[in-house]
Amino acid sequence: xxxxxxxxxxxxxxxxxxxxxxDGLGALSMRTVAKELGMSPMxxxxxxxxxxxxxxxxxxxxxxxxxxxxxxxDAPWRERIEVMTRRLREAIARHPEAITLTLTHRHRSPGGxxxxxxxxxxxxxxxxxxxxxxxxxxxxxxxITGAIQLEHLGPLSGAGTSVIAALPEDRFPHLTETAxxxxxxxxxxxxxxxxxxxLRGIED
Amino acid sequence: xxxxxxxxxxxxxxxxxxxxxxDGLGALSMRTVAKELGMSPMxxxxxxxxxxxxxxxxxxxxxxxxxxxxxxxDAPWRERIEVMTRRLREAIARHPEAITLTLTHRHRSPGGxxxxxxxxxxxxxxxxxxxxxxxxxxxxxxxITGAIQLEHLGPLSGAGTSVIAALPEDRFPHLTETAxxxxxxxxxxxxxxxxxxxLRGIED
DNA sequence: GCTGTTAGGAGTACGCCGTACGCCTACGAG
DNA sequence: CTCGTAGGCGTACGGCGTACTCCTAACAGC
Numbered sequence: 001x002x003x004x005x006x007x008x009x010x011x012x013x014x015x016x017x018x019x020x021x022x023d024g025l026g027a028l029s030m031r032t033v034a035k036e037l038g039m040s041p042m043x044x045x046x047x048x049x050x051x052x053x054x055x056x057x058x059x060x061x062x063x064x065x066x067x068x069x070x071x072x073x074d075a076p077w078r079e080r081i082e083v084m085t086r087r088l089r090e091a092i093a094r095h096p097e098a099i100t101l102t103l104t105h106r107h108r109s110p111g112g113x114x115x116x117x118x119x120x121x122x123x124x125x126x127x128x129x130x131x132x133x134x135x136x137x138x139x140x141x142x143x144i145t146g147a148i149q150l151e152h153l154g155p156l157s158g159a160g161t162s163v164i165a166a167l168p169e170d171r172f173p174h175l176t177e178t179a180x181x182x183x184x185x186x187x188x189x190x191x192x193x194x195x196x197x198x199l200r201g202i203e204d
Numbered sequence: 205x206x207x208x209x210x211x212x213x214x215x216x217x218x219x220x221x222x223x224x225x226x227d228g229l230g231a232l233s234m235r236t237v238a239k240e241l242g243m244s245p246m247x248x249x250x251x252x253x254x255x256x257x258x259x260x261x262x263x264x265x266x267x268x269x270x271x272x273x274x275x276x277x278d279a280p281w282r283e284r285i286e287v288m289t290r291r292l293r294e295a296i297a298r299h300p301e302a303i304t305l306t307l308t309h310r311h312r313s314p315g316g317x318x319x320x321x322x323x324x325x326x327x328x329x330x331x332x333x334x335x336x337x338x339x340x341x342x343x344x345x346x347x348i349t350g351a352i353q354l355e356h357l358g359p360l361s362g363a364g365t366s367v368i369a370a371l372p373e374d375r376f377p378h379l380t381e382t383a384x385x386x387x388x389x390x391x392x393x394x395x396x397x398x399x400x401x402x403l404r405g406i407e408d
Numbered sequence: 409g410c411t412g413t414t415a416g417g418a419g420t421a422c423g424c425c426g427t428a429c430g431c432c433t434a435c436g437a438g
Numbered sequence: 439c440t441c442g443t444a445g446g447c448g449t450a451c452g453g454c455g456t457a458c459t460c461c462t463a464a465c466a467g468c
Contacts, residue, residue, distance in 0.1 A: 002414035003464040029454065040418050042456075051455065100308075104357065108367065113379060120378035131393075134386045138354060139347065139398030146350025150342060153308065163312065174324035175317060182338045189335075194343030201405030206443035207435040233425065244447050246427075255426065409468100416463075425454065434445075 007037070012047050013057035020058070020097045030054070055101055056109070062102050063111030066091045068118045077126040078199045084119055085144060085195055092148060099152050103145050116141075128202070136202045143198050147191055209250075211241070216251050217261035224262065224301045234258070259305055260313070266306050267315030270295045272322045281330040282403045288323055289348060289399055296352060303356050307349050320345075332406070340406045347402050351395055 015036040020028050030051060034041040048054045071083040092102050106112045116137065123133050164172075164179040182190075219240040224232050234255060238245040252258045275287040296306050310316045320341065327337050368376075368383040386394075 002466090003416060003462095005415070030456080031454075039416085042419085042458095043417065045456075046415070046417095103353075104304075107354075107357065113368070113371065113376065117376050117379045120382055124378060130385055131389050134382055134389050135394055135397040136401065137382065138351065138386075138394055139401050142349075142351030142354050142398060143343065143347045143402070144350065145346075145353060146348065147342065147346030149307075149349060150311075150346050153311065164317070167317065172317065172321050174328060175321045178324055178338055178341065181334055182342075185335050185338050190339055190342055193335075193339040194346060197340065197343050197405035198347070198402050199405070201401035201403070206437090207433090207445060210445065234427080235425075243445090246429090246448080247446060249427075250444070250446090411466100411468080413466090414464090416461100418461085420459085422457085423455100426452100428451085429449085431447085435443090437442095438440090
């Protein structure tokens, strides 16, 4: 009986994400999103309680795009978890400017929960149960979150590498040498190399 | 020959950290720190270029407190890395309100670099070199960063647990069950359990 | 067709924030 | 003694999140 709503949460999230993708996370504000939608700044508050909720919607949108159906059951479970991880990583990387947001709000997003559910299923199939499974899932979560973060603001990639290259070699012999080696390891190898270490540790 | 500086970067960092510890990260601002020091807001800009640099000083202070001397060489290398990790985790946990800051600025802090240097030395002693060592260090970094983050804003602890408990059990059977189990695993066990999985994977 | 309910839309205002800029003061080396 | 520099303070701008108010437009039920 009232006037119909003119916006969906999804359209709201899409607009916010558009702002982020175009102008960076720093440009995200209630005002810029409102402008993006062609409405007045205060109008947003009819759809979200506050900025934080808006951020939650954005993360939902990023993580909602992850395919969480279990991968082909003929592959070994470690490879299947790797597939799940690759899907998640790619979805996150698709919106690099939003990464900080995505990682900090991940735990509240339905998409993230569906991902966990699927991975837990794979672990169960591998015969991992109880406390062992709790630890395994958390370790995977931790590694994935942390490693993606490092990729994008880490010491061994991008701008950080040059900081390390400038280090006094006599006081940081290992670090300077490692940085040189690191320059030749590509990020994908590094990420999945680390993941495989963890999976091997989980296996037995 | 000029008027002497009346503040050290260290005192600045200490004041900023005091604000954070007392009133939370949200309370950190150039103005609140200036007030803490009994000076005018703009005064800070003679010691730091901008807010980001101030944050860097804070992180330096948190991570500078980590003991980075190599632990007793009679223990196996995995245990020695565990000791290094414990030291880092405890230093970070000593300022829980600053965790977000600490983890995002970690890569630029001298303390963090010294930590890496020591750990690389331990890995070298274990016979891990070249690209393998790059991957191992990054995996450790990633895991530690991510896991600490999860501990403090994660889905399986604190407020997040109740979100999961409220999930429809039929659509998330594994997740709801795991959450119940997780409630009985203490955070230390979980953190170091995960670390050991990774170390085992690194070992061979 | 009128009315009541509710969403839409706009505007104003408050108290924060980071920080650019300018002015005066106090110190200490030459 | 003087001059260069750091210290210290105040003012000001543009942006933020968001509380609140006022009016309008669409539809359900009478």
